[in-house]
Amino acid sequence: MKIKEALNFINATTTVRAKVDGDYLNIFSKDMISDNWFLKLNTKAINWDTVLKHWGGLTDVAPEDLARAMDVIQRLLDTPVEERFPEKKYQLVVKRENPFCPKYVSNIITGFDELVFDLSKDEKEARIFSEKKLNQIKEREPSLAPAIDAMKKEVKDDED
Known part of the structure; x- marks a missing residue:
């Protein structure tokens, strides 16, 4: 899965949004500002140990949207790093x-x-x-x- 594809999947949810900020994919509640993330993934991460979690940012997040965001992260982690970015x-x-x-x-x-x-x-x-x-x-x-x-x-x- 490419980073752009991950953004599209997450941003298609009702209560969750994602954006790339530098080397990080930040996932946050739709109603919150993007600095108040609940999941932060380095775009070159290879396992869940490096995913930062801040569950206080889960305000107003629907469980199914949280599940989708976590599924997308897993799919990204399963994708080799070099395949996550579009080839120039x-x-x-x-x-x-x-x-x-x-x-x-x-x-x-x-x-x-x-x-x-x-x-x-x-x-x-x-x-x-x-x-x-x-x-x-x-x-x-x-x-x-x-x-x-x-x-x-x-x-x-x-x-x-």
């Missing part, structure tokens, strides 16, 4: 110095003795690369690593 995605942009005519990488083709970048003027045709995929390309072609890092433009996703 990138476009590769060439000719950035000319804002009127950027070129976008639509494909990278590597072969035994060739390396080809397909380019497009249309941003809609730009290929979206995950961080993992770009790292694989950089491992296979280490001489490209500085160029790839210079061309990377982060693509914001609706899940962020």
Whole structure:
């Protein structure tokens, strides 16, 4: 389960709300201010021992909403930390110095003795690369690593 998904599940309840504050997921009563949490989870926590509890913040929380919040926390704890956060995605942009005519990488083709970048003027045709995929390309072609890092433009996703 991703952090954004956990927020959506908890915030869909009637009496409980959640928000991320720095490295923490704070869960609090809908009618209380967000500083008055009753559960606080480090987003990189791996067990219940690290979940902070303040039961005084349970004012006006329906039992079924508390159960849902605790279930969501368990599902987060069951999810490996690296899978809780959306993976960054990138476009590769060439000719950035000319804002009127950027070129976008639509494909990278590597072969035994060739390396080809397909380019497009249309941003809609730009290929979206995950961080993992770009790292694989950089491992296979280490001489490209500085160029790839210079061309990377982060693509914001609706899940962020």
